[in-house]
Amino acid sequence: MQRPKRKNPVLRTRLPTLPPAARSRVALGLTAAAALGRFELQQCRDCGTVQYPPREACQKCLSVVLDWKAQPTEGELLAQTVLHHSNDLFFRERLPWRLGLVKLACGPTVVSHLHEEIKNPPMKVRIRAMLDRAGQAVIAALPDKENCDMADDRQLREFTCDPKHRKVLVTDGKTALGQALIKELVSAKTEIVWVGYAEPWKKFAGFDELEKIPQVTLMPLDVTDSKNVRELAAEIAGKVDIVVNNAEVHRSFGIGNRQGVETARAEMDVNYFGLLRLAQEFGPAMRSRGADGSSSAVAWVNLLSIYALANFPPHGTFSASKAAAHSLAQCLRAEMRPAGVRVVNVFPGPIDDEWNQLLPPPKVAPAALAEAIVGALREGIEDVYPGDVAQEWLARWRDNPKALERELSA
Amino acid sequence: MTALTQFIDAFSTGKIRVVDLTLTLSPEFPGISLPPEMGQAWPFRIEEVSRYDERGPAWYWNNFSCGEHTGTHFDAPVHWISGKDLPNNATDSIPPERFIGPAYVIDCSKEAAKDPDFLLTKDFILKWEKKHGRIAPHSWVLMRTDWSKRHDPVEYQNYDEEGQHTPGPDVEAVKFLVAERDVLGFGTESIGTDAGQAYHLRPPYPCHYYMHGAGRYGLQCLTNLDQLPPTGAVVIAAPLKIRNGSGSPLRVLALLHE
Secondary structure, eight states: OOOOOOTTSSSOOOOOOOOOOOOEEEEEEHHHHTTOOOOOOEETTTTTOOEOOOSSOOOOTOOEEEEEEEEEEEEEEEEEEEEEOOHHHHHHHHHHHHEOOOOOOOEEEEEEOOTTTOOOOSEEEEEEEETTTTOOOOOOOSSSSSSSSOOTTTTGTTOOOOOOOOEESSSSSSSSHHHHHHHHHTTTOOSSSEEEETTTTTTTHHHHHHHHHHEEEEEOOOOTTTHHHHHHHHHHTTTTTTTOOOOOOOOOOOSSTSSSSSSHHHHHHEEEEHHHHHHHHHHHHHHTTTSSSGOOEEEEEEOOGGGGGGGGGGGHHHHHHHHHHHHHEEEEEEEEGGTEEEEEEOOOOBBGGGGTTTSSSBBBOHHHHHHHHHHHHHTSSEEEOOOHHHHHHHHHHHHHHHHHHHHHHH | OOHHHHHHHHHHHEEEEEEEEOOOOTTTTTTOOTTTOOOOOOOOOOEEEEEEETTEEEEEEEEOOOSOSSSEEEGGGSSGGGGGTSSTOOOOOOOOOGEEEEEEEEEEHHHHHOOOTEEEEHHHHHHHHHOOOOSSSSOOOEEEEEEOOOOOOHHHHHHHHHHEOOEEEEEHHHHHHHHOOOOOOOEEESSSSOOOOGGGGSSSSSSIIIIHHHTTTTEEEEEGGGSSSSOOEEEOOOOOOOOTTTTEEEEEEEEEEE
């Protein structure tokens, strides 16, 4: 894809539209897996049949004992067609649109959106469940190879939030994670990275290096200061395509080992109210640009924590602030979805930084976390559990939240 | 004619002028920095309650929050461990007559411009007294450095790898002002009454240690000291009446006779 032409600022910005969003409760199983970047289909526990589309009962034996299970992604394109007409407002604006029928190795035949490299049937393909702009899972057929380019594919770019040619705000450039994110975004061909830094009178390690990156513009930003957030939004919110809110305060205290509420309040002020301030000031402008051409506003990333799911008592007040932020991020997700702007929540295990100094490895390295975040934008994933620790805790939490609560408090 | 009617007369005819020594409270103004693992003072923050809108149709008002030591502020003796057991050591218990006093303004602006770590010494004060007269008891001594003219917070805070570099008094100067001049307190334009590198003095932060240990006060983040004469001004500096408060932001006014 060529770098999009600069937008003529006097032209109307079209209003965002969404692809069909209605799904039955059962069908949301596909969405739940796709949100994590997984492909799962219903499989009958009695006869083993894999079925699609999702239903209440097994299409073969009528058993109601159906499990959502990861399925192989191999398939074969049986037929393709090009849509030149649609009464659906979303697709109407994006015609022509290519669709195909893919026979999956696990059984069912599915309707898929086609990557431009998928040409005439028969052809081996790899399928992916992806979230569309409405936040619902759809199936895309990709070439059967590693590292398929979705950033430059006209159709698949509608399902991802690729930072290529986009303008990004990273809210905290002072941390190792912030700086790793900036490097990762720049190498993903981001057009502009605005980088916030609080308390500008304290020069931070890495400042000079950041200043040398041509795509980077450093902006004083303290998410506890409403006026500062408002003024920054007034300056850039109409151009920001992706917000990466990585500003956080993290102290390692529970209830009993820190007097008073001031440390906990500082965590809440940045981790929870900071998100609220940013969302109030940047949200409206981003919502108005959900359909602003091929480099529209697309994503809002929140750095949460695996402790948002279950409190880790040695870092108890931090956990509580991240749980609050997680809840607010769900509200933000609901409010951004009508514009097609995806809210991506990131739940890392302990990051290898200052405030996890006394936690033993494994800890997620800032560079690996940055890679996972940018990877999630590219792949269209909504809930990111980067690294082995987060994946393992996620599995334990999904299996039995009470057990994880006990284990974390041991 | 009483002294007060004379005062009002002089005031209304412009013979007495008011100089505001206070910086505007704003969220951008830097706060005192401590290591991040320590407890932190709140910076000044302001949130709108309503502005003639659906939250309050005919009125505009804000909630603000800040620490006791924010912006132009007053330090009470109880702020420091050396003053913790003194009587009348907090913002609510200091006798109100202590909030008004003459001001002696020592101009160190040339020295501070040359050396951000400039320390005001006893010798410097004695030389100043030779020119301007002896500092009277129960007076404010204000150290003019023109530091408040550094409008960029980076320059105002003046950090490098070894921390902050701002001017202040040395140990002997503070001891001299307390013991031999019986001052009301000491005021500066920078963010502390002590120098930026005062942690390395013995004792650390001597102005806090000796002033507050002797029941004296501090004023910091003052401005417009360049508009005051070396002697003759009267300073009004009344902190908020916070129960057992260690300090407070306040409006500091100087009265000048033209």
